[in-house]
Amino acid sequence: MNSPSAQRIPVAVITGFLGSGKTTLVNAVLKKPACGQAAVVVSEYGEVGVDHVLIQAPSKRMRLVDGGCMCEYVHEEVAASLLNLLDRRVAGTETDFDRVLIETSGLGDPVPIIQMLQVDPEISRHFELRVVLTMADSLHALQHLDRYAQSIKQVAVADVLVLSKVDVAEPQAVEALSARLRTLNPGARQVRAAHGDLDARLLDGTPHQAGGSLAEVRQWLASEAFASPTADDRSPVRTFSLVHEGEATVPGLVLWQHLLSGFRGAGLLRVKGIVNVEGRPYAVHAVQTIVSEPVPLDQWPDDDRRSRMVFIVRGLDEQALRDTFAALRFEGGRDLRNMVIRPEVYARFRDTISLFRQRAPEPAEAASAR
Known part of the structure; x- marks a missing residue:
């Protein structure tokens, strides 16, 4: 039996294809007062992780999952990271946390992580998936959607679609991407962002597994x-x-x-x-x-x-x-x-x-x- 939502730690899954601006958004969100005590779990592709080095969060609240989309059991590694953070959660600004941001691999399928957060009894007892936020690069997302099945799935499972890089993309390109995203996932909320600037309240959302308000x-x-x-x-x-x-x-x-x-x-x-x-x-x-x-x-x-x-x-x-x-x-x-x-x-x-x-x-x- 899950504990009441107020007693569980809110989780936001941030996904999107390579180069869509996930790390930029995470860093921008971490600077906001509401997310100053967030823990971050980063899933990367490749033997040498880079994105986690760029995340501006204290190392004690940071966890790296190697392998990204190449690892069939990446969701288990994410679960282990969440439980490790929970075990080490003690009073103090460096180790305590009040929410979790999970940044997925740009080449990965976010569905196993979503499923783990919803059905793993130990994880769902302590953590609550609030929102799945998908980044879409206004410069390149249309090409990604044409070429990569992962990109389509990342869009389809989103609660919120963030059109990134709107400050450098042509307005007609942004509108074309918005229309394409609406075709793939009409029910998702669309917002536009430059340099990862996003209203942190979007990360609270409605509990993802609850079906919605x-x-x-x-x-x-x-x-x-x-x-x-x-x-x-x-x-x-x-x-x-x-x-x-x-x-x-x-x-x-x-x-x-x-x-x-x-x-x-x-x-x-x-x-x-x-x-x-x-x-x-x-x-x-x-x-x-x-x-x-x-x-x-x-x-x-x-x-x-x-x-x-x-x-x-x-x-x-x-x-x-x-x-x-x-x-x-x-x-x-x-x-x-x-x-x-x-x-x-x-x-x-x-x-x-x-x-x-x-x-x-x-x-x-x-x-x-x-």
Whole structure:
């Protein structure tokens, strides 16, 4: 059981492709009063780390993870660094810290780190992922998005997209990048920065695993952003919203989320939205195979009582995902104090699973999605 958010240490994951300005931003943020006691974990690519030398934080609050994207277990190294910082956390300005900034490798996949922060029981007991912030270089990001799959994934999982180097890029180039990013991740907040100057309050965000506040849900479900499916013809990533008219059951939502992640996880870059669960609104959130616990909202964001979910996917068919909504009606099928399973309900359960299996990605497709 996680401790209350106020008792956990907030974490911001700062990602983005090579040269996008991550280190510059971290240094600028560390100078702000709100982040003066931050610890920093840097994941680098290559045998000789350089970025961590440039970070202007006390060495006692700095941890370097070697290997970057080349290390399959980099998320475990990051977890070990966080626990080491926690063990050494004592009173005093040099060793105490009140938040953590994790700078990922420019060539790395941030998803394993995001997953670790959400599901590792020891890490999630002490640390809380607040925001995933992705840097996009206004001079070169369009080329990176055309050439590198890592760059697309870094954009897709972001809560906040920071367009960097806006002081040296041509205004039309900045606008073109903004439009491209909106195609890939319409629900993310966009801000522009020069020399890493950023409002430190963006690092506090809304707890990433909580699915978002009412304001954030409204942003993700904005009709102007998702009036029609969006696709970038230069990449296999598509963004669209799907609507489910009927109410979901509690066991149906649990079944749908876990079957979705298990059978479709490789192609799900991001899922976010609101589900009508027996008349109550629940925020849902998933990043690839990691499904966050649905969070009940105090009220509906608008007068619409339908379930509405936004998908950012790679290599998945819109209709295939719509078909899986049948699982949301699953009742559980138990009688007599949960000791008897009705055969007809079990048959529906079996048929529901077949919806996922029939349209599951081929091995080659799943591999390309990674």
